[in-house]
Amino acid sequence: xxxxxxxxxxxxxxxxxxxxxxxxxxxxxxxxxxxxxxxxxxxxxxxxxxxxxxxxxxxxxxxxxxxxxxxxxxxxxxxxxxxxxxxxxxxxxxxxxxxxxxxxxxxxxxxxxxxxxxxxxxxxxxxxxxxxx
Amino acid sequence: xxxxxxxxxxxxxxxxxxxxxxxxxxxxxxxxxxxxxxxxxxxxxxxxxxxxxxxxxxxxxxxxxxxxxxxxxxxxxxxxxxxxxxxxxxxxxxxxxxxxxxxxxxxxxxxxxxxxxxxxxxxxxxxxxxxxxxxxxxx
Numbered sequence: 001x002x003x004x005x006x007x008x009x010x011x012x013x014x015x016x017x018x019x020x021x022x023x024x025x026x027x028x029x030x031x032x033x034x035x036x037x038x039x040x041x042x043x044x045x046x047x048x049x050x051x052x053x054x055x056x057x058x059x060x061x062x063x064x065x066x067x068x069x070x071x072x073x074x075x076x077x078x079x080x081x082x083x084x085x086x087x088x089x090x091x092x093x094x095x096x097x098x099x100x101x102x103x104x105x106x107x108x109x110x111x112x113x114x115x116x117x118x119x120x121x122x123x124x125x126x127x128x129x130x131x132x133x
Numbered sequence: 134x135x136x137x138x139x140x141x142x143x144x145x146x147x148x149x150x151x152x153x154x155x156x157x158x159x160x161x162x163x164x165x166x167x168x169x170x171x172x173x174x175x176x177x178x179x180x181x182x183x184x185x186x187x188x189x190x191x192x193x194x195x196x197x198x199x200x201x202x203x204x205x206x207x208x209x210x211x212x213x214x215x216x217x218x219x220x221x222x223x224x225x226x227x228x229x230x231x232x233x234x235x236x237x238x239x240x241x242x243x244x245x246x247x248x249x250x251x252x253x254x255x256x257x258x259x260x261x262x263x264x265x266x267x268x269x270x271x272x
Binding site (some may be wrong): 015017028031032038039043046047049051053054056063065067069096098131132 | 158162165166169170171174175176177182216219223226228249258260262263264266
């Protein structure tokens with residue numbers, strides 16, 4: 001027993017194996033985390049669905065009622081009216097939630113407007129809407 | 134004899150094992166990523182397919198003794214969940230949250246005591262949970 005305790009032979013291979021195990025586990029953890037991050041981003045991109053329920057041309061502003069019909073929450077990043085970037089009230093919608101998105105815009109009567117809503121993940125919803133006469 | 138020696142050598146030879154382990158682990162990761170994406174994509178395609186199969190119409194909108202009554206008809210093959218009702222005229226766009234299920238090939242009346250139809254031209258719109266819309270114009 002005393003001889004065994006004093007003997008240092010074989011310590012280096014044990015330490016080496018231990019270190020290699022730690023490095024392998026760390027490497028796998030990084031790989032699994034990277035996998036999760038990549039697939040999670042793709043999931044979110046593929047799971048976004050957004051509809052415009054209603055567009056209301058009120059005096060000097062255009063309001064859109066949006067509904068999130070996808071599998072992930074959405075955040076509106078940009079709104080374009082006739083391909084011009086507009087300032088808007090920030091809107092974030094959880095799954096199955098809905099709400100008004102208001103844009104200050106001086107519109108003309110009886111005209112067609114191309115309104116484009118872009119989410120933070122890049123989903124685009126675009127359509128033409130006629131202003132009332 | 135030669136066969137036995139070769140087998141013994143192969144068993145003792147550790148060269149190339151790490152390569153095999155790396156390839157196996159990489160394959161596991163790649164398969165995990167691919168299957169994850171494929172299953173999610175399948176789910177979303179299913180969602181879009183169901184949305185395309187949906188077909189709902191508003192057949193009648195009428196004033197009743199108290200409030201108004203709406204009649205919805207489901208012409209599609211899937212049960213429809215109506216979640217949003219709009220009464221729109223030139224002065225106002227009024228939104229109501231609703232919770233109405235209409236089975237396939239069913240016609241359902243939906244009375245609302247708290248909704249009075251506006252005078253003049255108006256539009257009634259319903260929105261399904263999957264994101265489809267049905268519109269009715271009345272006056």
